[in-house]
Amino acid sequence: MSQSTSLPNHEMGARSYGLHIAGEAVAAEPGRTFESFNPTTGRRWGDFAIAGADQVDRAVTAAAKAFRGPWSRMSATERGRLLMRWGDAIAENAMHIGALEATQNGKLASEMQTQARIVRDWLCYFGGMADKIEGAVIPVAQTSVLNYTLKEPLGVVAVIVPWNSPTLLMIESAAPALAAGNTIVVKPSEVTSASAIEIARLAESVGIPPGVLNVVTGLRETGEALVGHPQVRKISFIGSTDVGRAIAAEAGRKLVPCTLELGGKSPNIVFEDADIDRAEIGVLAGIFAAAGQTCVAGSRAYIHRRIYDELVSRLVRRAGRIAVGDPLAQATQMGPVASKAQLDKDQAIVREAVAAGASVLCGGERLAVPGFDGGYFFAPTILGGADAANPVICKEVFGPVLAVMPFEDDDEVLALANDSEFGLAAGVWTKDFRRAHLMARRLEAGTVWLNTYRTLAFNSPFGGYKSSGIGRVNGTEAVNHYLQTKSVWCELGDEVRDPFAFKA
Numbered sequence: 001m002s003q004s005t006s007l008p009n010h011e012m013g014a015r016s017y018g019l020h021i022a023g024e025a026v027a028a029e030p031g032r033t034f035e036s037f038n039p040t041t042g043r044r045w046g047d048f049a050i051a052g053a054d055q056v057d058r059a060v061t062a063a064a065k066a067f068r069g070p071w072s073r074m075s076a077t078e079r080g081r082l083l084m085r086w087g088d089a090i091a092e093n094a095m096h097i098g099a100l101e102a103t104q105n106g107k108l109a110s111e112m113q114t115q116a117r118i119v120r121d122w123l124c125y126f127g128g129m130a131d132k133i134e135g136a137v138i139p140v141a142q143t144s145v146l147n148y149t150l151k152e153p154l155g156v157v158a159v160i161v162p163w164n165s166p167t168l169l170m171i172e173s174a175a176p177a178l179a180a181g182n183t184i185v186v187k188p189s190e191v192t193s194a195s196a197i198e199i200a201r202l203a204e205s206v207g208i209p210p211g212v213l214n215v216v217t218g219l220r221e222t223g224e225a226l227v228g229h230p231q232v233r234k235i236s237f238i239g240s241t242d243v244g245r246a247i248a249a250e251a252g253r254k255l256v257p258c259t260l261e262l263g264g265k266s267p268n269i270v271f272e273d274a275d276i277d278r279a280e281i282g283v284l285a286g287i288f289a290a291a292g293q294t295c296v297a298g299s300r301a302y303i304h305r306r307i308y309d310e311l312v313s314r315l316v317r318r319a320g321r322i323a324v325g326d327p328l329a330q331a332t333q334m335g336p337v338a339s340k341a342q343l344d345k346d347q348a349i350v351r352e353a354v355a356a357g358a359s360v361l362c363g364g365e366r367l368a369v370p371g372f373d374g375g376y377f378f379a380p381t382i383l384g385g386a387d388a389a390n391p392v393i394c395k396e397v398f399g400p401v402l403a404v405m406p407f408e409d410d411d412e413v414l415a416l417a418n419d420s421e422f423g424l425a426a427g428v429w430t431k432d433f434r435r436a437h438l439m440a441r442r443l444e445a446g447t448v449w450l451n452t453y454r455t456l457a458f459n460s461p462f463g464g465y466k467s468s469g470i471g472r473v474n475g476t477e478a479v480n481h482y483l484q485t486k487s488v489w490c491e492l493g494d495e496v497r498d499p500f501a502f503k504a
Contacts (some may be wrong), residue, residue: 008099009328010038010044015046015191019055019217020143020200022062023210026055034190034219039106039336040326043375048193051216056185056225059214063156063183064231066211071183072153074209080130083178085206087123090116090167090199091328097195102327104192105163105334106376107290109328115168116195119175122168122458122474126175129479133180144493150486153181154257155233157482160247162239162357163338164190164293164398170196172473173236173259178212180482182234185214187226189239191338193217232256234482238295241396241422241467248470259471259481261295263396264424266445267417268298268453269407272306274429278451280314283402286427286453288322288380291334293342295468296425298453299397301404303412308406312384314406316362319380325369336369336376343376346399348500350381353392358383358403388419396422402435410435418444423465446472 016033017330019026023071028049036045049061071079097114100116105112135149157177166188188196196215203213216222227235227250235258239246243261251258268286270279286298312315314410327335337343343366350364363381381401386393392403417426426445430436433450440448445465449455456462456474463472473482 008103010041014044018049020057020197020215023204038103039338039376048217050218051222053225059216060229060231062211063185070209071212076131080127082208083123083127085202087120089202089206089378091120101195103438105338119171122171122175122500125458130179146490148488151483156231157182157184157234158186158232159186160237161188163189166192166195169238176478177482180479183212189221260469262469264295265396265420265422266298266425267300268427270303271430272304273431279429282453287402288400298427303409305406312404319362322380337378349397353383356390358386421467424468437502
């Protein structure tokens with residue numbers, strides 16, 4: 001796909017996508033499609049194929065054939081170079097891909113376009129790692145024996161991607177999997193299925209063999225068929241904790257490994273000595289920059305009582321000034337939530353929180369945006385007065401809903417922050433670096449940000465504690481999740497060992 005000269009917009013007609021299997025577009029079977037909706041307008045975006053078990057089998061078979069064929073016969077260096085070229089191709093088409101995603105999930109086009117550009121860094125990093133996967137020679141006791149290890153790919157990997165950052169999160173799993181020599185079948189979210197197909201086409205345009213990357217769209221049945229397929233040797237899933245548990249159970253039944261990046265309810269802790277200007281920006285960005293539609297959203301803000309009133313007043317004032325509107329417009333600071341189901345969830349959690357004793361400090365309701373009457377817009381919301389048992393403290397919302405709570409001392413806030421089934425991320429704002437690093441050690445989270453928030457990199461491992469997941473993406477650690485170790489023993493001596501003759 002070459003750089004598009006006409007970017008997607010809200011007035012384009014409905015589009016139709018089939019599946020992408022072995023380098024070919026595969027049409028939907030009769031009556032086997034689902035509709036996608038534009039959250040900005042509430043109108044139909046297009047339709048996609050629902051892959052059934054037979055089409056999933058066709059995709060997995062294509063991936064298995066490519067794994068045994070051209071992909072495995074290719075040198076690791078050549079595979080790595082192809083991944084780098086793929087990254088260049090995606091970056092060249094970032095404007096188109098990002099705007100395409102923004103019309104499907106409601107996030108800012110500028111953010112989606114930036115993510116599409118920076119995946120080149122991921123593919124360059126892991127492409128460069130492809131020919132640096134090495135085994136070892138083991139110094140065993142028998143001096144006449146050569147023992148060495150090989151690091152080998154697993155085979156066909158199922159990659160199941162959420163809707164909030166579809167291109168970036170797909171590449172976070174696909175890049176290390178492909179660098180390790182595996183082939184993949186991607187099942188994108190039904191909310192944002194288009195970009196996965198577009199970037200799969202780009203992969204083949206730069207020379208990645210057909211079948212190495214396949215895309216099956218669909219609903220729950222499609223995901224279940226993919227996860228349960230007997231030729232799938234590894235599952236990478238990013239999404240809700242409940243679905244992650246079901247996938248882990250199926251992986252356990254099949255005895256295949258899985259990498260799971262699941263939900264979060266991340267605490268953002270502001271101490272009394274923090275730079276209040278920076279903390280204000282960090283707390284706002286942690287929850288409202290992506291309309292709360294990120295697994296690391298800092299949805300619990302614990303603020304020291306000495307500065308609680310001042311900071312909350314500033315947060316409420318700034319939240320009320322956030323420009324909510326068309327995600328394709330440059331002036332917009334927050335778009336709609338991704339779906340009618342998410343809008344309903346946001347409204348429901350606010351009602352539950354208020355019924356349990358919380359108070360609405362700002363927002364808390366659906367917004368009407370001129371020109372987009374059917375859009376799924378929800379006001380930036382801040383709730384106060386919630387206790388530790390309140391649903392807004394316990395449940396992941398995945399929307400623009402922030403709960404603020406005061407605390408007195410370090411031990412109290414640490415107990416509050418860790419009192420969660422989740423452990424994906426946490427933020428700490430303080431000028432006391434001794435305190436900051438002690439908090440980082442004691443917080444039960446896979447990522448801790450000190451005086452910053454929502455910072456990620458291709459070479460820094462990311463993943464969760466507790467119910468927030470298993471395994472890590474990014475960094476050298478990620479590649480190891482897609483490899484298995486083989487031990488090879490070779491007798492170099494002339495002596496034949498008689499198994500029934502024992503030497504003293």
